[in-house]
Amino acid sequence: MSVFIRPDTKDGVYSYDFRIRGRRFSGSTGRTTKREAKQVEAAAKEAALALIVSEASLSGPDMTVEAALARYWQEVGTHHVNADNTLRAMEWLQNHFGATTMLHSIGTSEVAVMVAKRRGEYVPSQRKPGKKYKTAEIRRRVSPATVNRTATQPLREVLLRAAKVWKVRAQEIDWGQHLLDESQERVREATPDEEDAIMQQVERGYDVALEFAFQTGCRRAEIIALVWTQVDFFNRQFTVIGKGNKARTIPMTESTFKMLWAEQGHHPEKVFTYVAKRAVKMKDGRLLCRGKRYPLTLAGFKSGSRRAIERSGVKNFRPHDARHTAATRVLRKSNLRVVQSLLGHADVKTTTKYAHAMVDDVRNALEAATTTKTTTASAPTAVNSLKR
Template identity: 35%
Template sequence: MVQPANVFLPPGSSRYCYKFKVRGRWYRGPTGMTDRREATKFAHRLKAQAKREALLHPSSNFSDMSVRSAAARFVREREDELNDREVPSLSSLRNLKTSERELKMVVEWIGGDTPMSRISIDSMRMITARRKEEWKLTGQGSPLLKTNVTTGIREPVRVSNRTVNIGCELMRSVHIRARDVWHVPVQPIKWRGLMAKEAGPRTREISIEEEDAIRALPTFREGYGPCFSFAIISGLRLDNFVNLKWSQIDLANREIKVIQKGGREHRVPIDDELMKILLKEKGKDDEFVFTYVTQNTYFNKMAKRQCIRNERRRIAREGFTSWFDHIRKRLRLDIRIHDLRRTAGARLLRATGNLKAVQQLLGHANIATTAKHYSHIPLPDLIALQDRTHADIKRRRAEMAFLFQEHAAFPRVTPESLIDR
């Protein structure tokens, strides 16, 4: 059965647009009509014409493209899309660089000159199988070593299934864009069957005892200490809180504005605890909120500059990451920086039971994301809920017993009394 051409009203427009596909190629555009029936007829005529042209000139409809060219074009177009935003988020730009590196590796394995039309499900199976055999690397490019709990020996570890799926998802994006936007002839691929099974969402949060231990360390000093405290209360992501500027803060209205992943604006309310932190940092620097005073003179290899002793510097992303890794290793805690955000959401949920409030604090666009990552109930809370359940059952039993005592003149209904009747 031939699928009819689709017509729809774009948001804020009274004129219909059409959208249909012929031999793997999408056709989109305006009809210029306000009547749905007339717009549908117009779209049907265009679709019939596209089918005739595809039959008469099959080779002129498509042009192939190498995998290298497709990957480069994909990255370039994604970068243009991000730059078109008024304020692109730093995390989006950094993720684009990560995607570029991942795609470069996949292209090398497939072969840069391989045509997109020859990429098949077998090609992608080879890529995923090879990626699973890769070692997880450190920032210096050497294999990451982790202590084996059983043997106590530090051993290299394989990349996670999530890392494997990232390369597959990127190639899927390139494949779909080549098919639907660039009109490149590609083979159909069932991408769902290529994805490795990932672990469930991480539920680790920082306990109060662990937080107190971190605060007791000598390294919990000016700049980094307040930055840590701010993050565990506000629930902001790393890029948002280390790059926070005074221009984003409205102390009078008690509000902080940040640009989240995806370019969305998010507003964080300033409660009393956050206000205390911000007021202590006020006046130390005109631009950035969180700064520190250098304790030694040294050459910063990352920034490629000389740092002078007693010089006030902003806290960079790499600096906070290094500081956090130091305290994590010193206390032997299995925690990550993103666990600060998870802790803020979990504590609010535990105290209020209000999932909507957690969504607003963290700035999730969809409450399903909040429910997936933050609605878990740790064991202590589950015990408390069970105790409340038992107490409620005891209370109801006592009420029923009192009710029967008050109305002793009425016979109690039992299964035996019903049978006697």
């Protein structure tokens, strides 16, 4: 239908009424001449068509938070090296937003609220319920890095995948406004004596894995996930799967070769195992038999390393510092590019935190080069200068 004057109108103003792709558009042209009314109608049709095209590019099937997180877990998260952490992040996001919340309703404001809630939470207590402790527990809030890795970044990955891969409706968000600034990671190197003290306190099974971390600088998750198909004794090298599911190959030293060779036959798939000290039923329903070997778990490796550090008396040292120790020692014998390759850093800027080792070496070299005569000779005083 072209422009027309409605029967009930008395001012002679033309109206329009048309359909585009099944949608109806109608209204007043505000004009009393048919020629001008048709011009207004043509402009209205162009605007309507542009609106439909725009909505089509932005729209798509709707999806709930629960469905999106479940699909992301199946397609991506379950294949992460640290899949347990990914699953916990998915569960936290679902609890926060609600399972039935529509994904397209999450915008900048909702993300800001999520970040505020997560950074206000406390680090889970490591103390056992019912056990009495001599000192009161000091609770601390989660760090900015934890907020980024357990909430903001996982949500970002889900929303981006929903929009770009699944073609599901999702809002565009400037994630740079929500990622928190992280403090520079501290680098703690163990002295040879400290390493020996820690290794003397490690339980059997965990000792090989921890020594492997000191020698290679591999992350705990990389060590736990190492399987025999990734170990190449013929070429004396092994391959680990690091962050971002990226593989890197590391050559074996003679010590590492002997260490891995001795672990053969303990398990058909996993490299690092432990012997169960007692029969116990696990949370996943598995029954462990005393005296049998089982693959190390990330939680077990972490707690076993922490207990060894506590018993050793070494202060201000974390299990992750075994990686820092290996990197610092390698840097003293090579350069930042070598350490970057060893640790699997995508950007050498990440590796520069180990540059302190080079600075210390330069200082020690300068001290060694300084002669006794130079250090003991007294500098000329102002009085002596005046006498001259």
